[in-house]
Amino acid sequence: MIETMSLGRDFKVRGVVVPAVHDLTFGVAAGEFVGCLGPNGAGKSTTIKMLTGILTPTRGRALVAGLDPARQRKALARRIGVVFGQRTTLWWDLPLRDSFELVRLLYKVDRNRFGTRLAELTEVLELGPFLKTPVRQLSLGQRMRGDITAALLHDPEVLVLDEPTIGLDVVAKAEVRSFLARLNADRGTTVLLTTHDLGDVERLCRRVLLIDHGRLAFDGSVAELRALVPGQESIEDVVAHLYLSSTRAAPRTPRRTPDADPPTVTA
Amino acid sequence: MADFVLYLRLFQYGFRRHSTYLAAALAGAFTNTVFGVLRAYVLIALWEARPGLAGYTLTEAVTFCFLTQGFIGPMQVFGRGLSFGDRIRSGDIAFDLVRPAPLLLWSLSEDLGRAAYLTLARSLPPSIAGAVMFTMIGPVSPWFAVSFVLGVVVSFGWRYLVTLTACWTTDDRGVHTLSSLLTFFFSGMVLPLGLFPGWLRTVAEASPFAAMVQVPADVWLGAEPAWSALGFQLFWVVALLGLGALATSAARRKVVVQGG
Numbered sequence: 001m002i003e004t005m006s007l008g009r010d011f012k013v014r015g016v017v018v019p020a021v022h023d024l025t026f027g028v029a030a031g032e033f034v035g036c037l038g039p040n041g042a043g044k045s046t047t048i049k050m051l052t053g054i055l056t057p058t059r060g061r062a063l064v065a066g067l068d069p070a071r072q073r074k075a076l077a078r079r080i081g082v083v084f085g086q087r088t089t090l091w092w093d094l095p096l097r098d099s100f101e102l103v104r105l106l107y108k109v110d111r112n113r114f115g116t117r118l119a120e121l122t123e124v125l126e127l128g129p130f131l132k133t134p135v136r137q138l139s140l141g142q143r144m145r146g147d148i149t150a151a152l153l154h155d156p157e158v159l160v161l162d163e164p165t166i167g168l169d170v171v172a173k174a175e176v177r178s179f180l181a182r183l184n185a186d187r188g189t190t191v192l193l194t195t196h197d198l199g200d201v202e203r204l205c206r207r208v209l210l211i212d213h214g215r216l217a218f219d220g221s222v223a224e225l226r227a228l229v230p231g232q233e234s235i236e237d238v239v240a241h242l243y244l245s246s247t248r249a250a251p252r253t254p255r256r257t258p259d260a261d262p263p264t265v266t267a
Numbered sequence: 268m269a270d271f272v273l274y275l276r277l278f279q280y281g282f283r284r285h286s287t288y289l290a291a292a293l294a295g296a297f298t299n300t301v302f303g304v305l306r307a308y309v310l311i312a313l314w315e316a317r318p319g320l321a322g323y324t325l326t327e328a329v330t331f332c333f334l335t336q337g338f339i340g341p342m343q344v345f346g347r348g349l350s351f352g353d354r355i356r357s358g359d360i361a362f363d364l365v366r367p368a369p370l371l372l373w374s375l376s377e378d379l380g381r382a383a384y385l386t387l388a389r390s391l392p393p394s395i396a397g398a399v400m401f402t403m404i405g406p407v408s409p410w411f412a413v414s415f416v417l418g419v420v421v422s423f424g425w426r427y428l429v430t431l432t433a434c435w436t437t438d439d440r441g442v443h444t445l446s447s448l449l450t451f452f453f454s455g456m457v458l459p460l461g462l463f464p465g466w467l468r469t470v471a472e473a474s475p476f477a478a479m480v481q482v483p484a485d486v487w488l489g490a491e492p493a494w495s496a497l498g499f500q501l502f503w504v505v506a507l508l509g510l511g512a513l514a515t516s517a518a519r520r521k522v523v524v525q526g527g
Contacts, residue, residue, distance in 0.1 A: 049361075053365060054361055054362065054365050073365055074367045077365075077366075077367055084362070087357075087358075087359050087362065088359075089362055091280070093284045093287065094280055094283075094284065098280060101276065102273070102276065102277070102280070105272055105273035105276060106273060106366060106367060106368055107367070134287075
C-alpha cells in the first residue's frame with residue numbers, strides 16, 4: 001500500500017544543502033498499522049509530507065496506493081486521508097459541520113455516501129454535541145476528532161497521521177486510539193502514524209519503524225524493539241537508549257535547525 | 268458543476284463569516300458615516316469657494332463623498348490582506364496550496380461573499396445618512412452595479428498579491444502599511460483624483476486603485492462613458508488576477524518543491 005525506494009529529501013538552509021531524509025526504503029502492506037518513531041528532526045514529518053504529495057522528493061521515489069504522490073497528488077488525495085496533529089484543515093470561523101460540507105465538495109464525495117459516513121463518524125467519535133460549533137471554539141480534543149473525521153469522509157484506503165495525539169489529555173488520547181484501532185480492525189484501513197507518545201505505539205502499532213538521521217534505524221514489532229535493549233523495563237527507556245546510542249554511533253550529519261522547519265514558507 | 272457549487276458555498280461562507288462580526292460592521296458603518304459628514308463639510312467649503320472644481324458640481328462632490336465612504340468596507344480601502352495571510356505565517360498554507368481547488372478562485376469566492384455582506388452592513392448606512400442629511404444624486408448609469416463588482420474584484424486582486432508577499436518576506440506588516448497608504452491615497456478616497464496636479468493625476472488615474480473607488484463613483488455620477496470605465500477596470504481585473512495566478516504557482520513551487 002505504501003512503498004518507498006531510496007527516498008531522500010534535501011533542504012537548502014542559507015545556501016547550505018541539508019539532507020532531512022537520506023535514503024529511506026520500506027513498505028507497508030494493506031491493512032497494516034505502522035508507527036513511525038524518531039527523535040525531533042529525524043525526518044518523520046518530511047517523510048509524511050513526501051508520502052502525501054506536499055513535498056517533492058529530491059531522490060528516490062514513493063508509491064502510495066499505487067500512485068506517485070508528487071505527480072498524482074490530486075488522484076491520491078481521493079484515496080488517502082491525512083491528519084497533521086499540529087495543524088488543522090478545518091475552517092476556523094465555520095461550524096464543524098460546514099467544514100465537512102466543504103471537504104465533501106472539495107473531494108467530490110457523493111452526497112448520500114457523505115451522509116452515511118458522517119453519521120457513522122459522528123456516532124463513533126461523538127461529534128454530535130459540537131457539530132454546529134465554530135472550530136475556533138472547540139477544545140483540542142474535539143478539534144482533533146473533527147480533523148480525523150474530515151480526513152475519513154471520503155473513506156480512504158490509507159490514513160496517514162502526523163502526531164495525532166499531541167497535546168491531548170489522557171481521555172481524549174484513549175478515544176482517538178480506540179477509534180484508530182477499530183478503523184484498522186473493522187474497515188481494514190491501512191494506518192501509518194508518527195508519534196512521540198510511546199503509549200500510541202504500545203497500544204496500537206503491530207509494527208514500528210524507527211527513523212534516525214533520515215535513515216531507517218529499525219523495522220520490526222514492539223517486542224523486537226524491546227529486545228534490542230535488554231534490561232530496560234519501560235518502553236520509554238528502551239527508546240531513549242536507542243535515540244542516544246544512535247546519536248553517538250552515527251556520523252554527525254548536520255541537523256536541521258528549528259527555524260528551518262520545512263512547512264514554514266519563509267526561508 | 269460540482270466546482271460551481273463549491274465556489275457558491277465558499278461565497279456563502281464568506282458572507283456568513285463576516286456576518287458573525289455584526290458589532291464590528293456596525294461600528295465601521297458608524298465611523299464611515301461620521302467621517303463622511305466631516306469630509307462632506309470640507310468638500311462643501313471647497314466647492315463653495317471654487318464651484319465646478321474637478322468638473323463636479325457641489326451636489327456631485329457631496330454624492331462622491333458619501334459614495335466613496337460606502338466603498339471603504341467592500342473595497343477594503345484601508346488595504347487589509349486576506350484571511351490566508353495568517354496561514355502563510357504558520358506554514359499551514361502548504362496544505363491549502365495542495366488542495367484540489369486553486370487558492371485564487373477559492374479566496375476570490377470567499378472575498379466576494381465578504382464584500383456582499385459589507386455592502387449591506389457598511390455601504391448602505393453612510394449612503395442613506397448622506398442622502399438624508401445632504402442632497403445626493405441617484406445612480407445616473409445602470410452600469411454602476413457592474414462597475415462596483417469589478418471594483419471589488421480589482422481590490423481583491425491587489426490584496427491577494429499583497430497577502431502572498433508574506434511567502435517571501437518574513438514580516439509582511441511593512442507591505443501592508445504601504446498597500447493601505449497607496450490604496451487610500453491613489454483610489455480617490457482622500458480627494459477626487461481630478462484635483463491631483465499634472466503627472467500625479469495621470470499616474471493615479473491609471474492605477475488599479477482608481478479602478479476600486481474613483482471609477483465606480485464616476486460611473487454612478489455618469490461622468491464618463493461607461494464602456495471606457497468598465498474596460499479600464501476589466502484590464503486591471505485581468506492583469507491582477509493573472510499576476511495572482513503566476514504568484515500562486517511561484518509560491519507553490521517554493522513550498523512544495525523547494526520546501527521553503
